[in-house]
Amino acid sequence: MRPHYLNRLFSPRSIAVIGASNRPESVGALIFANLLAAGYKGGLYPINPKHAEVQGRKAYPNLESIGHPVDLAVIATPAPTVPAIIEDCGAQGVRGAVVISAGFGEAGTKGRRLEEAMLENARRYGMRIIGPNCLGIMHPSLGLNATFSKNQALAGNLALVSQSGAICTAVLDWAEHQGIGFSAVASMGDAADVDFGDLLDFLALDKETRSILLYVEGIRHARRFMSGLRAAARMKPVIVIKSGRHAEGSRAAQSHTGALVGADDVFDAALERAGAVRAQVISQLFSAAQVLSTGGRVHGSRLAIVSNAGGPGVMATDRAVDLDVQLAELAPDTLAKLDAALPPHWSHGNPVDILGDADATRYEKAVEAVLGDPNVDGMLVMLTPQAMTEPTQSAEAVMRVVEGSEKPVLTCWMGEGHVAEARELFTRKHLPHFNTPEASVAAFSYLAAYHRNQQLLLEVPGPLSERGTPDVSGARLIIEGALAEGRRVLTTMESKALLTAFRIPATQTARAQTANEALVAAESMGYPVAMKISSPDITHKSDVHGVRLNIGNAEAVRSTFHQIMEDAKRLRPDARITGVTIERMFESHYGRELMVGVLRDPVFGPVISFGSGGTSVEVMRDRSVALPPLNETIIRGMIARTKVARLLKEFRNMPAVDARALEQVLLKVSSMVCELPEIIEMDINPLIADEHGLIAVDARMVVDFPPSTPDRYSHMAIHPYPSHLVGRWQLSDGTDLAIRPIRPEDAQMVQAFVRGLSPEARYFRFMQTLHELTPQMLVRFTQIDYDREMAIIAVTEQEGAEIEVGVARYTAGPDRESCEFALVVSDAWQGKGIGSHLMHALMDVAKSKGIGMMEGEVLARNEEMLELCERLGFGIRTNPEDESIKVVVKRL
Numbered sequence: 001m002r003p004h005y006l007n008r009l010f011s012p013r014s015i016a017v018i019g020a021s022n023r024p025e026s027v028g029a030l031i032f033a034n035l036l037a038a039g040y041k042g043g044l045y046p047i048n049p050k051h052a053e054v055q056g057r058k059a060y061p062n063l064e065s066i067g068h069p070v071d072l073a074v075i076a077t078p079a080p081t082v083p084a085i086i087e088d089c090g091a092q093g094v095r096g097a098v099v100i101s102a103g104f105g106e107a108g109t110k111g112r113r114l115e116e117a118m119l120e121n122a123r124r125y126g127m128r129i130i131g132p133n134c135l136g137i138m139h140p141s142l143g144l145n146a147t148f149s150k151n152q153a154l155a156g157n158l159a160l161v162s163q164s165g166a167i168c169t170a171v172l173d174w175a176e177h178q179g180i181g182f183s184a185v186a187s188m189g190d191a192a193d194v195d196f197g198d199l200l201d202f203l204a205l206d207k208e209t210r211s212i213l214l215y216v217e218g219i220r221h222a223r224r225f226m227s228g229l230r231a232a233a234r235m236k237p238v239i240v241i242k243s244g245r246h247a248e249g250s251r252a253a254q255s256h257t258g259a260l261v262g263a264d265d266v267f268d269a270a271l272e273r274a275g276a277v278r279a280q281v282i283s284q285l286f287s288a289a290q291v292l293s294t295g296g297r298v299h300g301s302r303l304a305i306v307s308n309a310g311g312p313g314v315m316a317t318d319r320a321v322d323l324d325v326q327l328a329e330l331a332p333d334t335l336a337k338l339d340a341a342l343p344p345h346w347s348h349g350n351p352v353d354i355l356g357d358a359d360a361t362r363y364e365k366a367v368e369a370v371l372g373d374p375n376v377d378g379m380l381v382m383l384t385p386q387a388m389t390e391p392t393q394s395a396e397a398v399m400r401v402v403e404g405s406e407k408p409v410l411t412c413w414m415g416e417g418h419v420a421e422a423r424e425l426f427t428r429k430h431l432p433h434f435n436t437p438e439a440s441v442a443a444f445s446y447l448a449a450y451h452r453n454q455q456l457l458l459e460v461p462g463p464l465s466e467r468g469t470p471d472v473s474g475a476r477l478i479i480e481g482a483l484a485e486g487r488r489v490l491t492t493m494e495s496k497a498l499l500t501a502f503r504i505p506a507t508q509t510a511r512a513q514t515a516n517e518a519l520v521a522a523e524s525m526g527y528p529v530a531m532k533i534s535s536p537d538i539t540h541k542s543d544v545h546g547v548r549l550n551i552g553n554a555e556a557v558r559s560t561f562h563q564i565m566e567d568a569k570r571l572r573p574d575a576r577i578t579g580v581t582i583e584r585m586f587e588s589h590y591g592r593e594l595m596v597g598v599l600r601d602p603v604f605g606p607v608i609s610f611g612s613g614g615t616s617v618e619v620m621r622d623r624s625v626a627l628p629p630l631n632e633t634i635i636r637g638m639i640a641r642t643k644v645a646r647l648l649k650e651f652r653n654m655p656a657v658d659a660r661a662l663e664q665v666l667l668k669v670s671s672m673v674c675e676l677p678e679i680i681e682m683d684i685n686p687l688i689a690d691e692h693g694l695i696a697v698d699a700r701m702v703v704d705f706p707p708s709t710p711d712r713y714s715h716m717a718i719h720p721y722p723s724h725l726v727g728r729w730q731l732s733d734g735t736d737l738a739i740r741p742i743r744p745e746d747a748q749m750v751q752a753f754v755r756g757l758s759p760e761a762r763y764f765r766f767m768q769t770l771h772e773l774t775p776q777m778l779v780r781f782t783q784i785d786y787d788r789e790m791a792i793i794a795v796t797e798q799e800g801a802e803i804e805v806g807v808a809r810y811t812a813g814p815d816r817e818s819c820e821f822a823l824v825v826s827d828a829w830q831g832k833g834i835g836s837h838l839m840h841a842l843m844d845v846a847k848s849k850g851i852g853m854m855e856g857e858v859l860a861r862n863e864e865m866l867e868l869c870e871r872l873g874f875g876i877r878t879n880p881e882d883e884s885i886k887v888v889v890k891r892l
Contacts, residue, residue: 005128006194006202009096010139010184012071014043015146016063016094018085019076020054027100028076029055030148031136038138038145038152043068063092072096074136074146079103082132083117090125097122098146099131105190106133115192122193134189135165140182141208147187156181158292159203161196162215163188167282171213174286179427183208197224204232211292213285214276216242219603222717226274226604227785233275234457234779237450239288241279242267266601269625273634273718275457277449287443291410291432298408300377301448302328303441304370305351307382308358308389312414313351316380316437323445327351334373341365356386360393367401371409378408378447380440385418395422399429408432408447412440457783460743461631462723463674463713470668472675475501479678479703488680488702489536492581495699498676499684502668506696507586513579515561521582522557528585531560532698533568537575539700542615544571550585557582586695590654591688592647594662595623596669598682604717606673610666612644613686629720630670635663648689655691665694677706677715710850711787719787725845731832735796737805739841742791746804747782749795753804758827764862765824767885781809788812792841794825794834805829808838810846810854818853819846823865835868843872847892855889 015035019028032046032055045068046054049061060066063073073089075082079101089097104115115132122129130137136147140155149165151172158180162168165187172185183206186199196214203209212232219225232238242264271278279285303325307313320327327350330338338352342362347353354366363381371379381398385391391413402409411426411433413419426433434440475498482490490498496506508525511534512518522529533546541547545567548560561580568577595613598606604627611623624641626634639645639662650656665687672679681702688695706715713719726740742750754762755772762770773781784791791809795802806825813819821842825835846854857879858865866876869888879885 004202004205006096006198008071009098009128009130009194010137010144010202011142012042012096012144014045014068014070015040015072015074015144016045016047016060016066016070017074017076017146018047018063019100020046020048020059022051022054027148030150031074031076031100031146032057034145034147034149034152035143038140039143040145041143043070045070063088063094070094072098072146074098074100076100076148079107079111079114079132083114083121086118086121086127086129090121090127095125095127097127097129097131098134098136099129099189100134100136100148101131102133102189104132105192115190119192128198129193130186131189132192135168135187137187138182138185140185147185151176153185154179154181156183157208157210158182158289159184159186159206159209159212160215161186161188161199161203161212163191163217164215165189167215170282171285171289175289178290179430180289183210191220195220195224197221197226197228200225200228200232200238204228204235209236211236212238213289213292214238214240215285216240222270222604223714223719223787226270226717227787229271229274229276230457230783230785233450233453234783235776237292237447238274238276239279239285239292239446239450240271240276241282241285263601263607263625265623265625266604266607266627269607269627270604270717272453272456273627275450275453277446277453279446283439284442284446287434287439288446290434291408291443291447298377298444298447298451300451301326301445302375302377303444303448304328304330304373304376304379305382306354306363306366306370306379307351307384308354308356308363308386309382309384310347310351310353312382312384312412312437313347313353316382316412316441317351319438319441320445323441325441325445325448328373328376330370331373331375334369334375337369338366341369356384357388358394359388360390360397363394364397364401367398367409371401371405371407376407378410378444380410380412380437380444382412382414382437382440383419383422385413385415389418391419391422392425395425399425399431402431408444410434410440410444412437456634456637459631459633460721461629461634461670463629463671463720470503470671470675471501475672475676476678479676482703483678483705487536488704490701490703491536491578492532492534492699495682495701496696498672498701499696499699502672504665504668504684504696505694506699507583510582511579512561512582515558518561518580518582519554519557522551523554525582525584528552529557530583530585530697531557531564532581532583533564534578534581535568535572535575536578538568538572538577544568544575583697586688586697588688588690588692591690592644592657593686594644594689594694595683595685596666596687597623597684598669598673598679600680605715606679608638608666608669608673610638611642617685627718628670628673628716629718630666632663632667635666638666657689658691658693661693662689674713674716674720677712678703680704710848713787719785722786722790722845725792725841729794729837731834733832737834738795738797738802739792739837740795741786742782742784742793742807742809744783746793747778749802749804750782750807751778753807753826756826757824761824761827764859764865765822767857767859784809788816790842790845792838792845794829794838806834806838808835808842810842810851812846812849812851816849817851818855819851821854821856823856823868830864835865836872839868839872843890843892851892853889853891855887858886858888860884860886 017032020032021028045066046059048059051059073094104111138145140153149169168187305316413422493509499506510521528550531548593614597609601607607625609623609625612620622643624638626638648657683700684696686697729737729739789811794806808823810819810821874888874890879887
């Protein structure tokens, strides 16, 4: 696999600092001093035409005068000079730059023009830029500190990516005193070019990085952010803190970075689907950093607590309940060991209270017994300094026991003076320690939440629900008709027709422009009926007295028609009123009023909401949101997060609602959102649910023209499983094969496929000696991002189980204009045309995504593969750096 394009920024062989200076406290001087102090071993060139020497190093007037290749330019000159400097960098072969300077997109119209000129020059030469308006970047193990921070980060396995330079410096300052090191630090600033998606994609594959911390103010490119975040979170824990949780903070964040800021609960939903975990405040980010820096991972959320006092144990338990951290139930064998090691009056449960007179030996035996319990996923050991307590000796005893343990162990030595030595010991040995029980449990909760969200990451819903084929083309014709008339708000009848097209039950509706038409409709439907004002300008009909229920006879229909029309005209004289709608009253003794909605978040696009319905929906504010596409697992979690969830179950004399029917409605709404990018807003309110099913009583939709793009799901932040690519193909001998995109649940099948390849076939595919895929490789190969990757597999069935016989895959480059492919077919199935069929299918997908070129590397002695590439129209040439490898390229 080729090195990631950000390697040239984070692992440069040479650096030029443009604007390096001797002037104390200037940004250029600080950056150059930091690179010298960090011990950077590559070529280091200060660029300053006014000086012959900068900080003891020969200075150069410009890049050309250096006479050696430069990989990275760090620019700390005024904003107006930067576009020309980028042009010069490109001309001199520099392919990466960090622009420290401010005064670009965040500084108004003039700054935006400078930013556009800078980016245009960079694109012309294939340069990538971090910044502008940023602190800089660090790669501590390489001695790279291209920042103007006064901190030198230690080398470690934690990566930090932040939109705020100030947050970077605060975290670095804290980490230095905690002995926590970093694999990489990136201050993104305005993120005009390289953004979260690029950096996450790079860090996902970085071998030094084991965990990632993000500080986010706003997102520019939601699809790239989600794509990079999902790629990283599959491989390693990602903890995110986002400012702007409230409207006032969002406005401040937007003015700071120029990035878009969406609804906070939508951001939560996005992180959950990406497999990442959110911290709410900076102290929680510090806690997460401390526990992640140790490399600890959990396989569940069962926490055991050992303490020498009851009070702290209770406080820790309360916080665990708050954070959905489960207290482990100790196994009988563990309880027996504790009975043998502890005084008779110990707590006999979890938390394990080993009593106030506990010495180091008692701590050692208790921790050893609990840590070995198979029911325990992680442990918190606490100490309060009492008369007979041995804080330092107890700390040493705990460290002896936990050394080499795969389970995370956190410590909380409460107090200050008496426990200071023990805390220093924990810091030196990199054992996470915290001052309070609450902070300790919160730190463990990040590991537990990461494990929990990894399960959601495995969910790959398709765009369409499996029950009932929707009439997508009919629904689209209704929308196109409204847009052709210049209307963006659909009528109630049109909205319900769209629901019906997707097999969502809705009450029958008729529209009437006169009292007589209303009477005819009511008589046709049967009494009682409901009458509602019909207007594209009135969203909340009740606000204009525009909803009348249980109208039971002809006289009432006539009089109600006139009353509704008069009230609406009086209360909303500006509104366009097209008449009234008449519906047969839906009768349900035990119906609950629910709401299902679709909104268009400015960052993440379509979002589906669910909660309490009726007229008080704004007051109750009971909603949970999720990013489509949905499936049953995601829907159940979504419903469970609402207050109304408890009302859906059986209570008193009310039977439980039909939960399966509710799930189906949400699945079908998800299908609508995936297949109809024209939908901007939708409200189904009320959706009445009872034990017999559900029915939409009222609906409102806002539509617009869809984006013009070859990607049918470009409007969505998460690409659904491309079920339209699933098909069947028959070999010439009559064998049926399923041809389909890969799914996460194929992991074991893929591993068996690789194991079954001959050593030669494995070497041809991976260009290295390999018996089976590592866990990380298996994740990368099966949990793919269908937006930028594709893996088409050929599968047959043997003895009721699926067997993989071949796979073709590509990964798009950062420009999305080219991709790199790979193909392998099982030895026993070669020579049957499978490779050719898979490649044609793969090339069709790449073409549909707008990719113009496909390329790959093939070993020169893999003659059969080279012959196939030639038949498929690939050009073949020898790799100039390695004659044993052929490069194959095809324009699509």
